[in-house]
Amino acid sequence: MLSPIILATVLLLATPWRDSSVRWTESIVAALFTTIIPWLILAGAKLRGKVTDMHVTVRRQRHGIYAYTAGLILCGLLVLRVMDAGSGIFLEVLSILLGLALVAVINLWWKVSVHLAVGTYVVLQVAEQQAELMPLVVFFLAVLSWARIRSYQHTATQVCGGVAVGIAIHYAHQWIAALLP
Numbered sequence: 001m002l003s004p005i006i007l008a009t010v011l012l013l014a015t016p017w018r019d020s021s022v023r024w025t026e027s028i029v030a031a032l033f034t035t036i037i038p039w040l041i042l043a044g045a046k047l048r049g050k051v052t053d054m055h056v057t058v059r060r061q062r063h064g065i066y067a068y069t070a071g072l073i074l075c076g077l078l079v080l081r082v083m084d085a086g087s088g089i090f091l092e093v094l095s096i097l098l099g100l101a102l103v104a105v106i107n108l109w110w111k112v113s114v115h116l117a118v119g120t121y122v123v124l125q126v127a128e129q130q131a132e133l134m135p136l137v138v139f140f141l142a143v144l145s146w147a148r149i150r151s152y153q154h155t156a157t158q159v160c161g162g163v164a165v166g167i168a169i170h171y172a173h174q175w176i177a178a179l180l181p
Helices: 003-015 023-048 059-081 087-106 112-129 130-150 156-178
Strands: none
Touching: 003 023, 003 087, 003 112, 023 059, 023 087, 059 087, 087 112, 087 156, 112 130, 112 156, 130 156
16 A cells, blocks of 8 residues: 555646646646556566566666666656646656656665655655644654564665655755746
């Protein structure tokens, strides 16, 4: 339920509720190219034995997944541009691509929690400008962090690294948004 694919898909599909300038069709196209099609390809790779599991826990298997996902996201951005999509959904997808790129680079040398990177980004985007939600954000991140450590998927340092990536992408999103007209 708290997998990066589900969280990012929900974020993209819920964007019209958070930003009235985003059309539902834009949101669906964004989700298709950013999360749904990449997940379907990953499921096919799992069935063919190309990856060991759906979380791609073997780091050396991740870079091919990251590369084709980035390619699909770029295609999605192109489709959104052709659709004359608003800057809100375009920026959301661009931020997810930036997060993917940052995680891919970090994973060349170190294992960082993608669950926490995406989870942090998503809850910060949802809670943006609603300070009363911050205790829930902290609680969500604490529970997700505990779950990743308790399941022996990550160390505390890798979880903190994921949180740092999510925070960095959230603030990069805000910075880019401030630059746009």
